[in-house]
Amino acid sequence: MDEDVITTLKLLIIGESGVGKSRFVTLCSELLSVDFKVKTIAIDGNRAKLAIWDTAGQERFRTLTPSYYRGAQGVILVYDVTKRDTFTKLDNWLNELETYTTRNDIVKMLVGNKIDRVIDRNEGLKFARKHSMLFIEASAKTKDGVQCAFEELVEKILQTPGLWESEHQGQKVILGGRTKNELCLNVKLLSVLCSVLLQSEIKDNLNLSLTVV
Numbered sequence: 001m002d003e004d005v006i007t008t009l010k011l012l013i014i015g016e017s018g019v020g021k022s023r024f025v026t027l028c029s030e031l032l033s034v035d036f037k038v039k040t041i042a043i044d045g046n047r048a049k050l051a052i053w054d055t056a057g058q059e060r061f062r063t064l065t066p067s068y069y070r071g072a073q074g075v076i077l078v079y080d081v082t083k084r085d086t087f088t089k090l091d092n093w094l095n096e097l098e099t100y101t102t103r104n105d106i107v108k109m110l111v112g113n114k115i116d117r118v119i120d121r122n123e124g125l126k127f128a129r130k131h132s133m134l135f136i137e138a139s140a141k142t143k144d145g146v147q148c149a150f151e152e153l154v155e156k157i158l159q160t161p162g163l164w165e166s167e168h169q170g171q172k173v174i175l176g177g178r179t180k181n182e183l184c185l186n187v188k189l190l191s192v193l194c195s196v197l198l199q200s201e202i203k204d205n206l207n208l209s210l211t212v213v
Contacts, residue, residue, distance in 0.1 A: 007164045008049040009157055010071050011150070014093050015078035016086040020113040021054055050154070069100035073163050074107045074153045081112045081119045081137065087127075094131060105163050107156045109134040111149060 013021040053068065077093055079086040090110070097106075110128040112119065112135075121137055128135035134156065136149050157163055 008051055009073050009154060009164060010051045010053065011153065012069065012072045012075040013052065013054045013078065014075060014097070016080070016083075016089055019078045019080040019083070019086050021076075021078050050150075066100040069097060070102050072101060072106060073103065073157045074109070076109045076111055076149060076153065077133070078111045078113050079119070079124075080114050081117050081124075082114050084118055087119050087123070090127060103163065105160055107134070107153055107160060107163070108132070109136070109149060109153045111135075112137040 015021055053072075075097060077090060077097075079090055081087075094108075097108075108131065110124060110131075110133045112121070112124045124137065125135055127133075134152050136152075
């Protein structure tokens with residue numbers, strides 16, 4: 001890790017095939033296997049890296065390995081609100097996550113993607129609350145909300161003691177006159193995430209409904 005980079009956060013995007021996961025990452029070439037995008041961001045003069053991992057279709061064959069989950073600090077679990085089976089299989093994904101993750105305090109976010117509703121919002125909210133997850137819904141025509149999902153997820157990670165700074169014990173990181181224990185994301189983080197995420201030819205219209213549970 002570069003000396004001026006305060007941390008690298010590994011974020012996973014999981015869920016059934018076809019629910020829109022790859023729209024949450026910037027793809028530079030045709031995906032043949034697990035793919036990840038690393039982006040360095042600046043927060044009040046301090047640099048951090050986001051390593052955003054996408055399954056690249058391997059979930060269809062259940063070929064994901066423990067190394068995909070290992071060391072992740074955050075995960076976005078995506079389902080399609082137009083397809084009930086993608087919702088009913090969420091428990092399977094959480095079970096797999098719990099089996100292979102190496103962190104008990106990993107921050108989880110549930111994203112209901114697309115627009116023509118079959119699954120009621122309250123069902124998604126209830127599921128998120130049951131599993132202590134952040135929750136948003138998305139629709140399929142605007143680009144709003146993707147950056148908000150990452151913003152909320154990363155903010156929660158950075159505010160979770162021991163989740164990201166364990167490798168940097170003894171280092172006092174000052175952010176905007178605050179120590180890391182008082183950290184909150186600012187406009188710089190939001191603008192960087194926007195520029196990264198909105199390059200991925202996102203077609204989903206994210207009429208955002210955000211709930212922190």
